[in-house]
Amino acid sequence: MAEFVEVxxxxxxxxxxxxxxxxxxxxxxxxxIDIAEVPHPSAAGATAWQLTLVTTEQQVPALERHVRxxxxxxxxxxxxxxxxxxxxxxxLTGDDR
Numbered sequence: 001m002a003e004f005v006e007v008x009x010x011x012x013x014x015x016x017x018x019x020x021x022x023x024x025x026x027x028x029x030x031x032x033i034d035i036a037e038v039p040h041p042s043a044a045g046a047t048a049w050q051l052t053l054v055t056t057e058q059q060v061p062a063l064e065r066h067v068r069x070x071x072x073x074x075x076x077x078x079x080x081x082x083x084x085x086x087x088x089x090x091x092l093t094g095d096d097r
Contacts, residue, residue, distance in 0.1 A: 007055060009074050011049050012048055019070075029059050031054050
């Protein structure tokens with residue numbers, strides 16, 4: 001199981017997106033929040049706001065509840081963030097081999 005998860009959801013209105021992101025930030029439910037304007041998936045010519053959040057696996061249920069409480073039965077997608085590091089970088093460990 002991944003330690004961190006990327007969570008995405010769409011919301012209509014830039015003020016609603018900013019309010020949702022602010023509430024998530026104040027609640028400590030995400031370590032990173034990105035808000036981007038995207039084409040609305042069901043209304044031609046309209047826009048929506050996509051929130052991309054990074055959180056821990058343990059906080060995903062609370063984050064989803066928070067998003068649902070803001071109104072709307074919007075889709076919430078989640079993808080585990082996989083790390084494939086072979087170790088620390090040379091400059092960090094001082095190992096110049």
